[in-house]
Amino acid sequence: NTDDDYVCKNCGYKDKLIALFRGKYLCLDDPKNISKPFNGNYIEGALLSGIPYVLGDTLVILNRCTGVIELLDISDEYNPKFIKRIKTSGYPEACSVINEEIYVAMGFGGILKI
Numbered sequence: 001n002t003d004d005d006y007v008c009k010n011c012g013y014k015d016k017l018i019a020l021f022r023g024k025y026l027c028l029d030d031p032k033n034i035s036k037p038f039n040g041n042y043i044e045g046a047l048l049s050g051i052p053y054v055l056g057d058t059l060v061i062l063n064r065c066t067g068v069i070e071l072l073d074i075s076d077e078y079n080p081k082f083i084k085r086i087k088t089s090g091y092p093e094a095c096s097v098i099n100e101e102i103y104v105a106m107g108f109g110g111i112l113k114i
Contacts, residue, residue, distance in 0.1 A: 045082035
């Protein structure tokens, strides 16, 4: 195990809080309701490991250590759908939407359009 295994990663979406912990997903109406044990859900096909970013109705999860980028449709925030996983040889560290397209900063590897 790494220290990262014990860190809950989260981000805001509308008036909710989306939390990721040990490969589980949870959408909270009240951020103070994070409880132990973490009662999130596994999402079929998704690793849910990394830093989450919300871009519109898309949850983008960037894992700088493994180079993996995951995308989930969170238009129904309580029942997200896995879209795809991209394995890169870079270090995804930040993302943004430009002209309705997602761009990921890849450290020294430049910028990746997904």
